[in-house]
Amino acid sequence: MRYDRPLLDRLTHLLLILGVIVFGLPLWLALTASTHSAGALQSGIAPLWFGGEGLANYWQLLSQPIAGLGVSALRLLANSLVMALGIAIGKIAISLLAAYAIVFFRFPCRTLCFWLIFVTLMLPVEVRIVPTYGVVARFGLIDTYAGMILPLIASATATFLLRQSFMSLPQELFEAARLDGAGPLRFLKDFVLPLSKTNLAALFVIMFLYGWNQYLWPLLAANSPEHATAVISLKNLVQSTDTLPPWQLATAMAVMTVLPPVAVIIAMQRFFVRGLTDTEK
Amino acid sequence: MTTFERYRFTPWLLLAPQLAIVAVFFFWPAADSLRQAFYVQDAFGLGERFVGLANFQRVMASSGYWQAMSVTVLFSVLVAGGAMLLALLLAVLADRVLHGARLYRVLLTWPYAIAPAVAGILWMFMFDPVLGVLTHVLAGFGVHWDAQLHPGQALALVVIASIWQQMSYNFVFFLAGLQMIPTSLLEAAAIDGAGPFRRFIGITLPLLSPTAFFLLVMNSVYVLFETFATIDNTTLGGPGGATRTLVYKLYEDGFVARDLGSSSAQSVLLMVLVGALTFVQFRYLERRVQY
Numbered sequence: 053m054r055y056d057r058p059l060l061d062r063l064t065h066l067l068l069i070l071g072v073i074v075f076g077l078p079l080w081l082a083l084t085a086s087t088h089s090a091g092a093l094q095s096g097i098a099p100l101w102f103g104g105e106g107l108a109n110y111w112q113l114l115s116q117p118i119a120g121l122g123v124s125a126l127r128l129l130a131n132s133l134v135m136a137l138g139i140a141i142g143k144i145a146i147s148l149l150a151a152y153a154i155v156f157f158r159f160p161c162r163t164l165c166f167w168l169i170f171v172t173l174m175l176p177v178e179v180r181i182v183p184t185y186g187v188v189a190r191f192g193l194i195d196t197y198a199g200m201i202l203p204l205i206a207s208a209t210a211t212f213l214l215r216q217s218f219m220s221l222p223q224e225l226f227e228a229a230r231l232d233g234a235g236p237l238r239f240l241k242d243f244v245l246p247l248s249k250t251n252l253a254a255l256f257v258i259m260f261l262y263g264w265n266q267y268l269w270p271l272l273a274a275n276s277p278e279h280a281t282a283v284i285s286l287k288n289l290v291q292s293t294d295t296l297p298p299w300q301l302a303t304a305m306a307v308m309t310v311l312p313p314v315a316v317i318i319a320m321q322r323f324f325v326r327g328l329t330d331t332e333k
Numbered sequence: 334m335t336t337f338e339r340y341r342f343t344p345w346l347l348l349a350p351q352l353a354i355v356a357v358f359f360f361w362p363a364a365d366s367l368r369q370a371f372y373v374q375d376a377f378g379l380g381e382r383f384v385g386l387a388n389f390q391r392v393m394a395s396s397g398y399w400q401a402m403s404v405t406v407l408f409s410v411l412v413a414g415g416a417m418l419l420a421l422l423l424a425v426l427a428d429r430v431l432h433g434a435r436l437y438r439v440l441l442t443w444p445y446a447i448a449p450a451v452a453g454i455l456w457m458f459m460f461d462p463v464l465g466v467l468t469h470v471l472a473g474f475g476v477h478w479d480a481q482l483h484p485g486q487a488l489a490l491v492v493i494a495s496i497w498q499q500m501s502y503n504f505v506f507f508l509a510g511l512q513m514i515p516t517s518l519l520e521a522a523a524i525d526g527a528g529p530f531r532r533f534i535g536i537t538l539p540l541l542s543p544t545a546f547f548l549l550v551m552n553s554v555y556v557l558f559e560t561f562a563t564i565d566n567t568t569l570g571g572p573g574g575a576t577r578t579l580v581y582k583l584y585e586d587g588f589v590a591r592d593l594g595s596s597s598a599q600s601v602l603l604m605v606l607v608g609a610l611t612f613v614q615f616r617y618l619e620r621r622v623q624y
Contacts, residue, residue, distance in 0.1 A: 153347035183365035206358035265448035267562035313446035
């Protein structure tokens with residue numbers, strides 16, 4: 053509903069722009085600081101505008117091993133990508149099959165199976181971190197991509213959402229497919245998957261962000277720098293030295309770390325909002 | 334719903350991957366946690382002995398545990414309160430505008446994509462004792478800022494970084510909630526002579542209260558688990574435990590001090606806490622579906 057209140061309208065825009073600036077400031081300052089030399093940063097307040105050392109800082113991180121870590125930022129970002137994609141694709145794949153079985157088949161213990169999966173919603177990996185480490189170590193999976201990914205896909209968020217979306221598919225669709233003589237796999241491939249595209253995209257966005265931004269589990273599961281992710285490597289740059297941290301490198305690394313997930317959230321805004329409101333409710 | 338009845342084997346084949354992963358990486362560790370909570374390991378990690386509730390008694394009797402509990406509760410209240418008020422304000426504003434609504438939404442939701450670890454580092458940079466922009470602003474007001482020395486400032490740092498991140502999450506939900514409020518209701522109130530403020534208090538706010546309750550629980554869960562990364566990158570739980578949350582303590586006792594019995598007991602207590610939160614959430618969800 054609209055009223056002609058030009059003053060209130062202007063105030064609204066003013067406050068929103070203020071909000072956008074305040075919320076953008078931390079990333080802006082990291083961006084500008086990452087383009088200065090270490091010496092320039094040490095001589096006073098963090099600069100509000102760009103310097104001329106940007107290329108050098110980013111190039112140093114990407115091409116040379118990071119001090120105290122032994123691998124380059126390129127490797128860290130690649131590890132993050134493997135982990136994020138592994139979690140997103142892995143979680144969607146196993147959840148898709150499980151939700152399909154629960155919705156479209158009748159078999160003994162169906163409800164029990166659903167609850168066994170469903171109860172995982174209650175306990176995030178942080179709660180059972182010590183014994184999970186023990187189990188993963190027993191399988192010799194510490195310091196492997198599988199060990200970093202598998203415990204994080206043992207959760208029901210995606211199964212739950214896909215189950216809801218499958219149950220809302222029109223009943224006539226199923227009848228028609230049956231008349232056509234479609235078996236379970238053809239029904240899944242030709243009917244269910246094409247109709248669930250939006251939900252799958254939304255899930256992918258949420259799971260990719262979740263995977264990329266993981267901290268505690270990869271910190272433990274990736275013992276060696278070869279498997280470290282971008283997010284967990286930052287601590288090395290900020291906390292390792294007693295003197296002033298090399299902020300020009302830390303901020304450059306932070307910018308590179310946030311770029312992929314921020315790009316995903318902006319490019320897929322529609323799916324992101326849908327995924328967020330659907331997975332959590 | 335009609336189903337594929339003749340297939341006996343296929344559903345199990347489809348369920349197998351998820352059931353296997355859940356069994357190995359969820360139920361096994363969870364059961365392990367439960368069992369360990371009642372045992373004590375000897376000094377060499379070779380043997381263990383059943384001790385009943387002794388681990389729980391030890392945890393409950395330690396002042397460190399209650400300090401972590403009060404830090405967590407205070408942290409949750411501050412983050413939930415701050416992030417929800419800010420988000421509500423911005424969502425109401427964004428809901429009002431006709432031009433640029435979509436752009437505002439993108440520009441206010443992107444912080445959600447940032448890892449809590451990175452959020453901590455970005456704010457630590459702004460509050461750096463030497464070159465932080467905000468440190469210098471505060472110095473202008475006569476405040477000497479060094480989060481490594483002052484417990485209150487350390488907590489403020491992680492609270493602000495968390496609010497920054499959670500605001501965008503809350504914003505998405507409040508905006509969705511606002512857009513679902515029927516305009517006819519607001520119009521009727523306007524015809525009755527209610528001004529914008531009266532309409533907000535009388536109609537918008539009550540209709541948003543389920544969303545607000547949902548966000549309160551989600552923000553608490555966020556503080557419980559996700560802020561581990563923020564803390565581990567900035568204050569490391571200090572100074573003097575001022576930012577040591579329950580999960581941070583669990584990590585320290587389990588992986589740094591290697592006190593398996595105590596950390597397992599803490600895990601179990603945390604499970605109960607999260608279980609209670611989830612239960613409350615579902616009770617609320619049920620009511621909401623009927624509504």
